[in-house]
Each structure stands twice: as C-alpha cells, then as structure tokens.
Amino acid sequence: MKAAIFKGKGRIEIEERPKPAIKEATDAVVRVVRSCVCGSDLWYYRGIAPHPVGPIGHEFIGVVEEVGARVASIKPGDFVITPFAFSDGTCPNCAHGFHTACLHGGFFGGGDDGMGCQAEYVRVPQADGTLATAPGSDFSDEVLASLLTLSDVMGTGYHAAVSAEVKEGDTVAVVGDGAVGLSGVLSAKLLGAKRIIALSRHADRQRLAREFGATDILEERGDAAIEAIKKLTGGIGVDAVLECVGTDEANQTAFAVARAGSVVGRVGVPHEVAIDAVGTFFRNVGMRGGPAPVRAYIDKLLPAVLDGRINPGKVFDFVTGLDGIAEAYAAMDERRAIKSLLKVSDLK
Ligand SMILES: [Zn+2]
Numbered sequence: 145m146k147a148a149i150f151k152g153k154g155r156i157e158i159e160e161r162p163k164p165a166i167k168e169a170t171d172a173v174v175r176v177v178r179s180c181v182c183g184s185d186l187w188y189y190r191g192i193a194p195h196p197v198g199p200i201g202h203e204f205i206g207v208v209e210e211v212g213a214r215v216a217s218i219k220p221g222d223f224v225i226t227p228f229a230f231s232d233g234t235c236p237n238c239a240h241g242f243h244t245a246c247l248h249g250g251f252f253g254g255g256d257d258g259m260g261c262q263a264e265y266v267r268v269p270q271a272d273g274t275l276a277t278a279p280g281s282d283f284s285d286e287v288l289a290s291l292l293t294l295s296d297v298m299g300t301g302y303h304a305a306v307s308a309e310v311k312e313g314d315t316v317a318v319v320g321d322g323a324v325g326l327s328g329v330l331s332a333k334l335l336g337a338k339r340i341i342a343l344s345r346h347a348d349r350q351r352l353a354r355e356f357g358a359t360d361i362l363e364e365r366g367d368a369a370i371e372a373i374k375k376l377t378g379g380i381g382v383d384a385v386l387e388c389v390g391t392d393e394a395n396q397t398a399f400a401v402a403r404a405g406s407v408v409g410r411v412g413v414p415h416e417v418a419i420d421a422v423g424t425f426f427r428n429v430g431m432r433g434g435p436a437p438v439r440a441y442i443d444k445l446l447p448a449v450l451d452g453r454i455n456p457g458k459v460f461d462f463v464t465g466l467d468g469i470a471e472a473y474a475a476m477d478e479r480r481a482i483k484s485l486l487k488v489s490d491l492k
C-alpha cells in the first residue's frame with residue numbers, strides 16, 4: 145500500500161509499505177477513505193518536535209476491511225470514524241469519559257505496525273472501543289469532510305469548550321485561529337454562547353470564525369489583546385476562555401482575560417508555559433483540559449453533523465490525494481491553507 149513517510153525536517157514522501165494485518169484479536173484493519181494533516185504534524189515537519197523517520201498521521205475515516213476474532217461490535221463493511229487515540233471504552237478512565245487516558249490505549253501517528261494514518265490502510269487496536277460507526281453508506285464530500293473532523297479537530301475544539309464550562313448566554317474568548325480554534329468557536333456557539341470573541345489576524349480564518357459564530361474579531365496579540373478584551377467586557381473579562389495554541393503567550397492571554405470564577409479550557413499542548421499560581425488563585429480562575437477524549441464526543445457531535453446543524457469540514461481549504469502529501473504539508477506550513485484534506489479512496 146501507499147503510505148506517507150516522514151523523512152526528516154520538511155520532507156514527507158509517499159512510499160510502498162506492507163498492508164497492515166490483524167496483530168491482536170481485538171484489532172481491525174480499516175481502508176482509509178479520507179485522511180488529513182494536523183497542526184501537530186507541522187511541529188514535526190518544522191523540526192520543532194521529534195518524530196521518528198517512518199509513517200505519520202493520526203486522523204482518518206474509512207471502511208472496515210477485516211476484524212480480529214474478539215471484535216464484537218464492528219464488522220467488515222462498516223463505515224467508521226477513528227479518534228486520534230485508541231481506547232478500550234471499558235476501563236475506569238474510559239468510563240469517566242477520558243478515553244485519552246485509557247489503561248489499554250495509545251495514540252495513532254506512526255511506527256512500523258500500520259498505525260500511520262496518512263496511508264491507504266490502518267491497523268486499529270481495541271476496535272470495539274475505538275471505532276464509531278456512522279449510519280448510512282452514502283455521504284457527500286462535504287459531509288465526509290465534516291465527519292473527518294470528528295477524528296480530532298472538532299472533538300478537540302469541543303473539549304476546550306466543555307472544559308471551559310461554556311454555557312447558554314456566556315461571553316467566550318477563543319485564543320487561536322487554527323482548525324482547532326475555529327472548531328472551538330463552533331463548539332462555543334453549539335453550547336449556547338451569546339458573544340464569542342475570536343483572536344485572529346488572517347482574513348480567511350476571520351471569515352470562517354464569523355461563519356462559525358464569532359461575534360467579535362480581534363487582531364491584537366499579547367498585552368494589546370488583553371486590553372481589547374477587557375475593554376469589550378467592561379474591564380471584567382470573559383465567562384469562559386478556550387486556549388487552542390499552547391504557547392506561553394497564548395496561555396498568558398487566556399488567563400489574563402478570564403473573569404474571576406471562570407475556567408480556562410486548554411487543548412493546546414503546552415510548550416514552555418508558566419502559569420501564574422498566585423494570580424489565578426486570588427481571582428479563583430480554574431484550569432482544565434488536555435488531550436481531548438474525542439471518542440467521548442462523537443456520539444453527541446455525529447448527529448449534529450448528519451442533520452446539518454454544524455459543518456466543521458469547512459476548515460479544510462486544501463484538498464489533494466495521497467500523492468499530493470508534500471504539497472498538503474507545505475500549504476499548511478506556508479499558511480496557504482488552514483487544513484489539508486487527503487482524498488485517499490472512494491467510499492465504495
Ligand atoms: Zn490531529
């Protein structure tokens with residue numbers, strides 16, 4: 145099969161690799177229909193975070209090809225959405241809704257055992273707990289793109305909003321205008337936020353943020369952004385903050401604009417972040433979030449996609465095939481694209 149191979153900083157190429165086979169009785173092998181490039185893949189591509197030379201990618205949807213002897217709820221031919229982390233769905237951490245802390249779980253994204261997801265086939269461990277089936281067998285390109293976001297970005301944005309305890313009528317600030325931040329705007333809207341302040345300085349992202357429900361767009365950053373948000377909220381700050389970047393500056397902004405008693409929901413992986421323990425203490429500001437248990441949110445978000453209430457697939461503004469992988473990364477790296485979608489195979 146064809147698979148995208150990370151060859152080192154700035155180099156992604158397609159190579160022939162053996163098609164993955166069932167390794168454990170709880171595995172499934174899935175034919176990939178759509179895959180995509182994640183913002184976190186860019187950390188490797190830019191040489192900022194380490195990644196082994198080899199297969200890469202952790203977001204995809206597809207059709208089940210084969211299942212192991214102990215797989216009960218998933219069968220060949222099922223159309224499935226795959227979260228970026230696999231999980232058994234039954235351990236105490238899964239039962240509490242934190243599938244990314246599954247005692248028998250782990251993450252897709254590489255290795256030589258068929259778990260790089262920018263490829264024609266993927267081996268899925270813990271198939272019963274990991275895979276979510278979608279009803280129907282005939283989805284438009286538009287719906288497929290939205291279903292693909294449930295694999296990571298939409299579930300991650302939703303986790304930021306849930307962690308920040310967004311509720312009806314809230315004023316919310318979203319720090320970060322990547323695909324996750326934009327999904328955070330959409331999630332805040334879905335949870336009933338009345339005013340959504342998005343921080344963005346790119347015209348294409350601003351447009352989508354507005355379409356997803358942002359009421360105010362601020363181009364300022366750092367202290368200027370803090371000042372602008374304070375000004376918009378009568379000096380008080382917002383009811384909930386979604387931190388979708390992970391840099392120190394984004395975190396400083398997020399905690400500074402959170403009003404007394406509110407929560408910062410963070411989904412950006414922290415890179416050298418120092419949070420002010422004393423300042424947040426005296427303002428009773430909370431902090432939640434982490435790797436999104438996207439599996440926990442699929443059941444809630446899937447109907448919203450299927451009935452057209454949300455269309456998170458709009459974050460994909462660059463589409464190519466698996467052979468166009470180098471360009472898919474380059475387009476995101478050069479900010480020509482918000483997020484790149486890979487059409488790997490047809491649904492049928
Ligand atoms: Zn991702």
Ligand SMILES: [Zn+2]
Pocket residue numbers: 231232233234235236237238239243245246247248249
């Ligand atoms: Zn578990």
